[in-house]
Amino acid sequence: MNTLRLSWRLLRGGGARGLVGAGLTLAAVAVSTALLLFAVGMNVAFEARADREAWRNPVAAQGTAAVAVQSARPEYVGERIISLVEIAALRPGVAPPPGLARVPAPGEVWMSPALAALARELPRDELSGRFPAGPVRIIGDAGLVHRDELVAVVGRAADDPAMVPPAPSLDRPLNMIPPTPVAGFAGEHGELASGYRILALIATVLVVVPLLVFGGAAARLTVARRDQRLAALRLVGATPGQVVAMTVAEAVVVAGAGALAGLVVYAAAVPLLAHIPIGGGGWFAGDLWPGVLLVAGVLLAVPLLVGLSAAAGLRQVVVSPLGVARRQTPPGMRAIRLVVTLAVLAAAPVVGGIGYGAFVIMLGLGFLSINLAGPWVVGLIGRITTATARGPARLLAGRRLVDDPRAAWRTVSGVALTGFVAGFLGLLSPSGGLMGVRPAGELRLEVPAREVAAVAKAADARLATAGVPATVVVSGPGKDQVDPREKSPAKASEKGTGKAAARLLTAKLERDDPATVDRARTALAGLSPGHSATSPADDGREGGMLLNDVRTGTIVVLTVSFLVAVASAGITAASSILDRRQTYALLRLAGTPLSVLDRARRAETLIPLTVMGGGSVLAGVVCGLPIMAGAVSVTGAVVLVGCVVLGFAGVIGAGALTRPLLRSVTANPAPRPD
Amino acid sequence: MSEGVVLEGRALVKRFGPATALAGVGLRVQRGESVAIMGPSGSGKSTLLHCLAGIMKPDEGEVTLLGQRVDTMRERERSALRRTKFGFLFQFGQLLPELPAVENVALPLMLGGVPRGVAVNQAMAWFGPLGLAGMESRRPGELSGGQAQRVAIARALVTGPAVVFADEPTGALDQATGQATMDLLVEATRGNGASLVLVTHDREVARWCDGLVEVRDGLVVSGTATAGVPR
Numbered sequence: 020m021n022t023l024r025l026s027w028r029l030l031r032g033g034g035a036r037g038l039v040g041a042g043l044t045l046a047a048v049a050v051s052t053a054l055l056l057f058a059v060g061m062n063v064a065f066e067a068r069a070d071r072e073a074w075r076n077p078v079a080a081q082g083t084a085a086v087a088v089q090s091a092r093p094e095y096v097g098e099r100i101i102s103l104v105e106i107a108a109l110r111p112g113v114a115p116p117p118g119l120a121r122v123p124a125p126g127e128v129w130m131s132p133a134l135a136a137l138a139r140e141l142p143r144d145e146l147s148g149r150f151p152a153g154p155v156r157i158i159g160d161a162g163l164v165h166r167d168e169l170v171a172v173v174g175r176a177a178d179d180p181a182m183v184p185p186a187p188s189l190d191r192p193l194n195m196i197p198p199t200p201v202a203g204f205a206g207e208h209g210e211l212a213s214g215y216r217i218l219a220l221i222a223t224v225l226v227v228v229p230l231l232v233f234g235g236a237a238a239r240l241t242v243a244r245r246d247q248r249l250a251a252l253r254l255v256g257a258t259p260g261q262v263v264a265m266t267v268a269e270a271v272v273v274a275g276a277g278a279l280a281g282l283v284v285y286a287a288a289v290p291l292l293a294h295i296p297i298g299g300g301g302w303f304a305g306d307l308w309p310g311v312l313l314v315a316g317v318l319l320a321v322p323l324l325v326g327l328s329a330a331a332g333l334r335q336v337v338v339s340p341l342g343v344a345r346r347q348t349p350p351g352m353r354a355i356r357l358v359v360t361l362a363v364l365a366a367a368p369v370v371g372g373i374g375y376g377a378f379v380i381m382l383g384l385g386f387l388s389i390n391l392a393g394p395w396v397v398g399l400i401g402r403i404t405t406a407t408a409r410g411p412a413r414l415l416a417g418r419r420l421v422d423d424p425r426a427a428w429r430t431v432s433g434v435a436l437t438g439f440v441a442g443f444l445g446l447l448s449p450s451g452g453l454m455g456v457r458p459a460g461e462l463r464l465e466v467p468a469r470e471v472a473a474v475a476k477a478a479d480a481r482l483a484t485a486g487v488p489a490t491v492v493v494s495g496p497g498k499d500q501v502d503p504r505e506k507s508p509a510k511a512s513e514k515g516t517g518k519a520a521a522r523l524l525t526a527k528l529e530r531d532d533p534a535t536v537d538r539a540r541t542a543l544a545g546l547s548p549g550h551s552a553t554s555p556a557d558d559g560r561e562g563g564m565l566l567n568d569v570r571t572g573t574i575v576v577l578t579v580s581f582l583v584a585v586a587s588a589g590i591t592a593a594s595s596i597l598d599r600r601q602t603y604a605l606l607r608l609a610g611t612p613l614s615v616l617d618r619a620r621r622a623e624t625l626i627p628l629t630v631m632g633g634g635s636v637l638a639g640v641v642c643g644l645p646i647m648a649g650a651v652s653v654t655g656a657v658v659l660v661g662c663v664v665l666g667f668a669g670v671i672g673a674g675a676l677t678r679p680l681l682r683s684v685t686a687n688p689a690p691r692p693d
Numbered sequence: 694m695s696e697g698v699v700l701e702g703r704a705l706v707k708r709f710g711p712a713t714a715l716a717g718v719g720l721r722v723q724r725g726e727s728v729a730i731m732g733p734s735g736s737g738k739s740t741l742l743h744c745l746a747g748i749m750k751p752d753e754g755e756v757t758l759l760g761q762r763v764d765t766m767r768e769r770e771r772s773a774l775r776r777t778k779f780g781f782l783f784q785f786g787q788l789l790p791e792l793p794a795v796e797n798v799a800l801p802l803m804l805g806g807v808p809r810g811v812a813v814n815q816a817m818a819w820f821g822p823l824g825l826a827g828m829e830s831r832r833p834g835e836l837s838g839g840q841a842q843r844v845a846i847a848r849a850l851v852t853g854p855a856v857v858f859a860d861e862p863t864g865a866l867d868q869a870t871g872q873a874t875m876d877l878l879v880e881a882t883r884g885n886g887a888s889l890v891l892v893t894h895d896r897e898v899a900r901w902c903d904g905l906v907e908v909r910d911g912l913v914v915s916g917t918a919t920a921g922v923p924r
Contacts, residue, residue, distance in 0.1 A: 411803040414796065415789070422791035605787045608748055610776025611804055 039680070043593050044270075044325075045277040050586045051234040052281025052321050054579055057292065058223045058230070059313055060285070064306035065219045068164045068298070069212035074116040075104055076209045077199040085200035086113045087122065088182045090549060092195040094171070095540065095557045096146050097533045100299065100564070101134060101169040103551070105198075107182040108174075116172070116204035118162020123174025126151045131158045131170040133300075144485060145537035149544035160303060167300030181548035198549065211565070215298065218569060222576045225440075228390060229433035229580060233587050234321065235328040263330050270329035274322040282318065295575060297568045360392035393432055397424035397627050404626055412615050416622035419595075426595075427627045430587040433580030434632035434666065441577040442639020444570045445659035446651045459556035460531025462539055464524045466547040471522045474546055478524060485542040488529040493522050526552065574658055581666030584632070588624050589673035593680055595620065600684035607685040616681060621674050628670060636663055697723045699759060699888045700856050702745050706753035707737075707911075714740040715751065716911035722856065727879055727889035729899035732908035738892045739860060741908060745890060746779055746858045747771035759855065776804055780849030780887070782859040782878065787845050788833040795820070795829040798847045805852060819847035823877060839870035846878050850885050857882050859891040863898055875901040 077089040087108045094101035108122045115122045119129055128150045130138065135155050138147040150173060158170055175182045182198045208216075252262060293302040309317070363384050401420025408414035420427050466474045471493050479491045524547075528539055536554065543552040596603065603616060636659070700722040707715040714737040722728050732738040743749040745756055747763045748771075756763040758778060763771065780801075781787070788797045795816050802812035820826050823843045833841055842862060849857050862878060863871030879901050882889045891902055899905050907915045 409809050411800055414800075414803065414809065415792070418789075418791040418796070599790070602787065602789055605781070605783060606789075607772075608746075608775070609781045609787075609801065610772045610774070610779070612772060615804060 039593070039597065041269075041273050043590055044273050045280065047586060047590050048234060048274045048277025048321060048325060049280035049284055050582070051230050052278045052317065053284040053288065054226060054230055054582065055317055055321065056282065056285040056309060056314065057288075057307075057579070058226045059309045059317060060289075060292075060307040062216070062219050062223055063309045063313065064302055065212070065216045067303075067306045069208045069216060071117060071161060072164045072212055073206035073208055074162065074204040075102060075196075076206045077196060077201045078205070078207050080200045080202035084202040086110055086203065087201050088175075088177060088198045089201050089204070090182065090196055090198040092549075092551055093553070093557070093561070094149065094551050095553060095560065096137065096141070096169070096537055098560065099169055100560055101171055104170070104172045105175050105181055105549075106172060107177045107179060107198075109177055109200075114203060116162055118159040119172060120156070120159075123156075123172055125174050125176040125179070126153065127156065127174040128153065129156045129158050129172040131163050131168050133167045134169040134171055137169065141537070144541050145534060146541065148541040164298060165300035165302060168298075179548065183549075211561070214565070215568070218572060222572055225437050225576050226433070226579050228387060229429075229436065229583050231324070232390060232429050232432060233583050234324060266329050267326040271322045271326040274325035275318075277325075278318050278321040281321075282314065295571065297571060299564060354395070356391040356395045360388040363388035389436060390428075390432060393428040393435065393631070394424040396631065397427045397431075400627055400630050401427075404622075412618035413622055415616075415619035416626060419619070419623050420627065426591050427623065430584050430591055430624055430670070431628045431631050433583045434577070434628065435635045437573065437577045437580045438632050438635030439639040439642075441573045441659060441662070442636040442641075443643040444566070444573050444639075445636075445655045446640060446643055447566060447570065447655065457555040457559050458531065459533075459536055459554050460528035461554050462526045462528065462536070462543060462552040463554070464526070464543055464547050464552040465521050465550045466524050468520050468522050471524065475524055478526060478543055478546055481542040481546070482526060482539060485538050487535055487539045487542060489539065490527045490529075491524060492527070493524050570652075570655060574662055577662055577666070581662065581669060584628065584666065585669035585673045588670045589676060591624070592620055592674045592677040595623075596677060596681050596684055603681065604685045613678075613682065613685070616685075617675075617678060620677075620681075621671065624670055624674055625667075628667065632666075633663070699724050699726075700745060700757070700890070702741070702751075702754065702756045704754040705741065705744050705751045705756070707740050707744060707749065707751050713911050715744065717754070718908065718911065718913050719754075720745065720906060720913070722888045722890060725883055725886055725888060726904060727882065727891065727902040728904040728906060729891045729893055729902040730906050730908055731893060731896065731899050733894065736908045737911040738908045740911075742858055742860055742890060742892045746781070746856075747774055776801065777852060778855045780852065780854040780857040782842070782845050782849045782857060782862045784861045784864040785838075785841075788841060788848075790833050793830045793832055794825070794836065794844045797833070797844055798851050801848060801852045816847065816851055819851060823847055823881065837870075838866050839874055842866065842870075842874045843877060846874070846881055850881055850887065853885065854887050856888045856890060859889065861893055862891065863893070863895070868897075871895075871898065 075091050077091075080086075087106055089104065089106050091102065091104045094103045104116075106116070106123055107125070113122045123129055130150075135157060138150075138155065141147070150171060158172065160166070163170060184198050252265075257265075289304050289307050292307055293304050295301065308314075398421055401417050401422075401424060404413060404417030405421060406417075408417050464474075464478070475491050475493055479489075482489045482491070526539060526543065528535060540552050546552075606616065607613065698721055700720075702718065702720045705715045705718045706713070716737075718737070718741055720728070720730075720741065730738045730741060740749065744751045744764075747756070747758075747766065750764055754764070758774065763774065766774065775781075788794075789800070792800065795813055798816035798819060799809070799812040802815060803809055807815070817829060820829055823846060825840060825843055825847070828836065828840060828844075833844070836844065845862075849859075857878075859878065863874050866874060875898055878891075879889065889902065891898070893899055905915075906913055
């Protein structure tokens, strides 16, 4: 208790400057906690999405336990994907899927609110004509991945042709689930959802490693304020235990307040974060809330980590009361750091192949090892800067980088880690290059082989009635085998071996504007039960969406990294001013212009940020260029450049914000022996 | 202004709120002369040094350097003046911990626009005469208190200032080291044709100077050399 009281007195008695140090620590911990909660919340949110979507991935019933038959496939409207589920109840009283009040009766249609709105908005022959007529019921949030999702559930009779387990299909896409007898609608996590969860985990590791480094640095900021005073306490006889206890107590109190502030910041930011579009839409605010247990865990873990970090920062004081009094040439970073990093990076592809868990552990180890090598590289940059410096500002910056490369690395590590991925993915265009150019005006429909002639004829008639000029041709199993000589719009021709159970019917539209394509899709709906007409462009939509999402995620992670860099730059700048306020004051007193000190401080952050952060983004862009095949995403480029420019501006701004502090501590020239 | 007068303060008054730190002090320093300003804590001796060095503006009175008014200059001009015409030496904390000794000495030259290579070479030349040979690449934390003060002396003199201001330069040193440092400071200052204004509360230290001025309650109470100029 006495320790706590004395710590509290030390904190309060530190004066304005002492409180500035504590305030900065509090702010840094708040930023770290908010971002940490975001990282945790992100994983919880993907988990929640996967849970809500699970009912659409049926698990086949064993034996005679089936209560319903369920199928799922993608439909398309414009460039958006509709998740279409068909359900046939095999007995009454079956528990409905999440979000539905009951299992749909045959002919009954349930839609997500977004799809229902779109169906009302678009002409009937472009969308709603594809579904059975009648009142549309609305699916609740419990059955939706997100509020903007397009989902339709159509009730079928058990003997409906659409619900009969199909003949072998032609190139069935992964997202098409054939009619499956189910014992209930619990389902299982889909492959795509699992993929997103892995990506979220990777993003978390990317965010958390720099955050932990930054949080630790913030803790030491408190110690930096106190170390000389605590050394004095050691000199008058305080035991190492007492010194450690006081330090930890103070750091934990400040960090506890910071963690609570971070929780408030995160809670306030959730409505904004919920707008980040992933998987075609934003988030339910509740998804991003990690839950009481996880929040409590973070609120306990953060002060604990900060306390441990503070105690570690005090080792020297504890070992020797004179430990902090003298400043010596820092021991050179050993090249072994680089060797360890290279070894881990070399082992990553081998170990990463074992499984997801090993992959994530290896990824974490990889980042930690890069963190080992990072300061070494910063030190090297510092030595080069020093060797090539002509003016005092660059010389001071270079020497400071050599003196404390870890401080600079803390600022740039996040950007350096994520910059490569952001640069690599930032410019990729989902519509071209990676995916190739795919025609949107070529609708293909799988049909049973024995009915192909009749269906082709019907398709031709329906398209004509809908006013969609098109040529309908039929090809055999496997890839498209459309004969360009078959031009007659009135007659469908038949090609292929004739032995397969299914054939592919292709309607080549003369126009491929979205409205025409949707009218054609609607016209062809129901022609081949259990199948939708899709274009090659549609086949690439899910992949395109995934690429877009990975890109969005990367930009989010890069933004977080820049936020950490901005906060870290501010903290480092302020801490550096407070640490050497006396030297700065005396330098100014001796006539050193404030602008020289400012330039030195700016260069100290900007040189490593440009070399390591900018270099990593640029390396990513250069490595990504060969697979872009000339199709650069303009939006992606603008977002990436915007993010990098804003990030750099933020880092410079954070440094500039501390200028008044520099001015104030150098305004009083009298040397203070505190 | 008399011939040979480098620095002069006349009827200097400086107030901090209700407290009067200087109540009309005058002081004159000749070329190459060393003057010690003595007085108890709170007597106003450091304030007098700050006003003479252009760090503070006096509320009343005037300060001239080589006939040029210092107290009417703007901060930017006074800053440039401090960089080029004055050298400073303090009790502690004036060396940048991350710079090796030679770069600490070269820094004022570089701030004045001297190319780094030239500045470092000029700085190196100070190490032998000050007994610091071989310590050029050591950092302040690797030097003893006396060695660090000698590096600071070199830094104060490297730009060839007209006046060196020293505020308790031996305050953090033991007696023997303090004596040796004073010896070096006075000799090096004189050898470079600079004047020295030194603030101390130690009479032994003050003895190294040509003149002694005692300040009490913001007033000069005695002057034993040409320096003392009761207002």
